Amino acid sequence: MLRAAVALFIRKGYDATSIDDIAKSLNVTKSAVYHHVSSKEQLLAEVLDEALDELDSAVDAATRGTGPASERLRDVVRRSVEVLVAHQSAVTLLLRVHGNSDTEVAALRRRRRIDRALASLVNEAVEEGALRADLDPDVLSRLLFGMVNSLVEWYRPNGEISADQLASTVAALAFDGLVRA
Amino acid sequence: MLRAAVALFIRKGYDATSIDDIAKSLNVTKSAVYHHVSSKEQLLAEVLDEALDELDSAVDAATRGTGPASERLRDVVRRSVEVLVAHQSAVTLLLRVHGNSDTEVAALRRRRRIDRALASLVNEAVEEGALRADLDPDVLSRLLFGMVNSLVEWYRPNGEISADQLASTVAALAFDGLVRA
DNA sequence: GTCTATAAAGCGATAGAC
DNA sequence: GTCTATCGCTTTATAGAC
Helix, strand or coil, X not given: CHHHHHHHHHHHCCCCCCHHHHHHHCCCXXXXXXXXXXXXXXXXXXXXXXXXXXXXXXXXHHHHCCCCHHXXXXXXXXXXXXXXXXXXXXXXXXXXXXXXXXXXXHHHHHHHHHHHHHHHHHHHHHHHCCECCCCCHHHHHHHHHHHHHHHHHCCCCCCCCCHHHHHHHHHHHHHHCCECC | CHHHHHHHHHHHCCCCCCHHHHHHHCCCCHHHHHHHCCCHHHHHHHHHHHHHHHHHHHHHHHHHCCCCHHHHHHXXXXXXXXXXXXXXXXXXXXXXXXXXXXXXXXXXXXXXXXHHHXXXXXXXXXXXXXXXXXXXXXXXXXHHHHHHHHHHHCCCCCCCCCHHHHHHHXXXXXXXXXXXX
């Protein structure tokens, strides 16, 4: 039920998906769908909460860690990739939210909190001296997690590359760059 | 007119924006809008073509260049950032297209052509020996341009950082990485 | 738990007056 | 070039039978 809805939300977009679309994909009528969920918006809220809970826990672990910020940043990059792979549908929808309803506005607020925590971590790592200081840390943070988040648009788990390999590739590219060492 | 529509498409999403929304933002009625445009879909098509034309020309320049692939890749990364900044609205909408209409399907086809050309360039640069060969070139290409594309979600041209600075930051991060040299 | 039927509102788009 | 009015359709959501 939720899985069918999420699949359509991703393929067509939340706004372009009607309850009737969801019903048809399950070979039932609209009324049958409304027996299980109270509204289309609530369906979205459940998925967004799944994504936000997972990302929160990844970020909280990094924030509360004791080691050097650069190591905690490396860990949260890897953890984020794992979360995006394990909860790809939910995170994909979260990243597409516009703020068109109370549910979406609340999700955006929680997301901004996460983004701010990640930016703080990058700033800390730069101040530590572990990361380059010649570039704006806030811009670096946005680019870094923009790269991480972009993988929801193309990664397919059934392929040849595992979540673990992907996390290593992302971390290697982000920290060491494209150029041959 | 087009500008008002695009602003709303970006703020609320194309599907969640009605012709009446556009009309109200211009303080006219729906009919006045339809006097200037033939359909909501045509409005979207014009914007997507703007973005695709610009990206095409950036990629074509890199593809037809004569220097080393790694230099042409550096150039196309910089040029891409400049295009995303100069045509941010159009590119933002392009990156959000789902394929819900003929217009959107056609745009996705053109976009895939561009992505393939960029992936070829990354492959070439790896074969040349200029870029690291320990990571999958196709994955590198996706992550690199995922990072580039992600800037449409946060960059604001009125701020303190110029398009040129941003292009330098993106290139520096992508090629040399986060770690202090 | 699923159905038919329907309400109430919004949608894209058009006709025709001014 | 903008308006009022309207068509035809789809939307979210509910009522009530089985």
